[in-house]
Amino acid sequence: MLYSSTQNKNEVVSAAQAIAQGISKDGGLFVPQEFPQYDEAVLKSLLKEDYRGRAKKVFSDFLTDFTEEEIDDCVTKAYTAEKFDGENPAPLAFTSLDGKELNILELWHGPTCAFKDMALQILPHLLTKSLKKTYDGKDAVILVATSGDTGKAALEGFKDVDHTKIIVFYPVNGVSPMQKHQMNTQEGENVKVCAIEGNFDDAQTGVKRIFTTPEIAEKLAENNMLFSSANSINWGRLLPQIVYYISAYCDMVNEGKIAFGDKINVVVPTGNFGNILASYYASLMGLPVNKFICASNSNNVLTDFINTGVYDKNRQFYTTMSPSMDILVSSNLERLLYKLSGNDDKVTCEWMTALKTEGKYEVTDDVKAVIRDKFFGGFCDDAQTQATINKLFSENNYLCDTHTAVAVNVYEQYVEKTGDNTPAVIASTASPYKFSKAVLQAVAPGCELPETEFDMVDKLSKLTGMKVPAPLAGLKNKTARFSDVVKSEEMRDYVLKSLSIE
Ligand SMILES: *Cc1c(COP(=O)(O)O)cnc(C)c1O
Numbered sequence: 001m002l003y004s005s006t007q008n009k010n011e012v013v014s015a016a017q018a019i020a021q022g023i024s025k026d027g028g029l030f031v032p033q034e035f036p037q038y039d040e041a042v043l044k045s046l047l048k049e050d051y052r053g054r055a056k057k058v059f060s061d062f063l064t065d066f067t068e069e070e071i072d073d074c075v076t077k078a079y080t081a082e083k084f085d086g087e088n089p090a091p092l093a094f095t096s097l098d099g100k101e102l103n104i105l106e107l108w109h110g111p112t113c114a115f116k117d118m119a120l121q122i123l124p125h126l127l128t129k130s131l132k133k134t135y136d137g138k139d140a141v142i143l144v145a146t147s148g149d150t151g152k153a154a155l156e157g158f159k160d161v162d163h164t165k166i167i168v169f170y171p172v173n174g175v176s177p178m179q180k181h182q183m184n185t186q187e188g189e190n191v192k193v194c195a196i197e198g199n200f201d202d203a204q205t206g207v208k209r210i211f212t213t214p215e216i217a218e219k220l221a222e223n224n225m226l227f228s229s230a231n232s233i234n235w236g237r238l239l240p241q242i243v244y245y246i247s248a249y250c251d252m253v254n255e256g257k258i259a260f261g262d263k264i265n266v267v268v269p270t271g272n273f274g275n276i277l278a279s280y281y282a283s284l285m286g287l288p289v290n291k292f293i294c295a296s297n298s299n300n301v302l303t304d305f306i307n308t309g310v311y312d313k314n315r316q317f318y319t320t321m322s323p324s325m326d327i328l329v330s331s332n333l334e335r336l337l338y339k340l341s342g343n344d345d346k347v348t349c350e351w352m353t354a355l356k357t358e359g360k361y362e363v364t365d366d367v368k369a370v371i372r373d374k375f376f377g378g379f380c381d382d383a384q385t386q387a388t389i390n391k392l393f394s395e396n397n398y399l400c401d402t403h404t405a406v407a408v409n410v411y412e413q414y415v416e417k418t419g420d421n422t423p424a425v426i427a428s429t430a431s432p433y434k435f436s437k438a439v440l441q442a443v444a445p446g447c448e449l450p451e452t453e454f455d456m457v458d459k460l461s462k463l464t465g466m467k468v469p470a471p472l473a474g475l476k477n478k479t480a481r482f483s484d485v486v487k488s489e490e491m492r493d494y495v496l497k498s499l500s501i502e
Contacts, residue, residue, distance in 0.1 A: 022229035078122035159188030241278030295410035306377030
């Protein structure tokens with residue numbers, strides 16, 4: 001199977017190249033030229049497999065330049081019962097709200113308690129094997145600018161992986177106390193964590209500048225290293241996300257929630273559009289999905305886009321209690337548009353250029369029609385998010401985080417509006433304990449807030465009786481290893497010094 005760039009169809013690469021390179025030279029994103037087709041027989045055969053078995057099947061159909069042993073090795077190392085707190089890394093939890101059944105796909109049982117682990121636990125293994133096939137003998141240097149979850153998940157994924165080094169930059173005042181502590185206590189011989197005096201954009205711009213400075217690339221090359229990327233436009237991060245939708249469907253059948261062949265709806269709290277796109281890709285392979293419900297917080301650029309066909313990022317930016325969805329440019333939407341325009345690289349390129357220059361584009365009527373047919377967009381604000389957490393907990397004793405609550409709220413809106421009662425799988429993207437303050441205030445409005453993050457975690461646990469995930473509980477007694485803070489102009493020197501190639 002080969003991959004093309006969304007902005008130039010003639011740029012064609014292997015899976016290993018797509019993963020090693022991260023992004024195409026023309027600025028486009030790599031997409032598979034076709035999708036493997038899973039008919040009834042294939043899907044039925046997956047019912048009997050466990051998560052790892054299902055993952056191996058999907059990976060081997062997309063990564064045709066990998067051997068079976070290589071895929072086996074990646075999957076076995078990534079999805080262990082130890083790392084994911086049980087045999088199934090992506091289990092379903094069954095609850096309900098106002099008489100509607102909610103099938104919650106809990107994607108946060110990994111080492112950093114956010115769904116990004118599902119991809120970032122396997123990406124390092126896919127990447128080192130891809131590098132071996134394409135740039136043999138070199139060490140990959142992963143630079144990450146993070147607003148919280150990605151940085152920690154990438155650190156945990158890449159720690160002590162041979163032939164890789166990882167450096168994470170985060171805005172000094174732009175992440176939650178828990179997220180900062182998670183990163184600063186990171187273990188591993190090949191990791192570095194550094195705060196930036198500035199905001200997330202400064203960190204991101206600094207990383208991009210380092211990536212694209214030829215003189216730095218030459219220095220790395222002289223020392224047998226090259227830059228690589230772990231962010232969500234890398235195909236190696238999207239592919240692992242297809243697996244859990246297929247797996248969830250199998251589990252729904254095995255649990256007797258649906259009959260084999262029945263359709264499901266999928267509900268996803270969305271930021272960069274990676275997670276929901278993976279569910280759409282699963283449907284292109286034959287997974288029976290009726291509607292893709294795209295949930296946003298007050299940064300509702302996607303809701304407007306789905307409803308009008310106009311993407312317009314020229315609007316107020318809100319800092320919300322679901323920070324991983326505080327995004328105005330959803331990068332992976334580009335992949336959807338390429339597909340829906342009939343693999344039209346020219347028009348995709350036009351829209352992306354308009355987005356860069358004017359912050360706005362409008363898709364064709366044909367594309368609008370397909371989007372409206374397959375997708376539903378909705379949003380809710382922080383007050384509605386907290387009300388949903390409260391209601392779900394007080395009615396059914398199910399505790400969810402702020403991002404998941406946005407999804408549940410929008411799902412309720414969807415059912416209200418359409419009356420569609422197709423069974424829904426709702427993606428739950430983080431442990432409530434990653435956002436203890438907002439969750440605590442939601443379940444016990446007006447309660448006295450403890451001072452430290454860990455006291456809030458304890459209070460929330462006492463109040464709800466829900467177990468604190470071991471990786472978060474264990475952080476309490478860890479001391480910080482990293483305390484560097486640099487100005488964004490000093491990032492270049494920091495990187496070179498960290499790699500000992502000044
Ligand atoms: C990253 C993230 C999201 C958004 O996922 P996308 O794939 O970027 O749409 C939602 N919730 C949490 C907790 C996240 O970390």
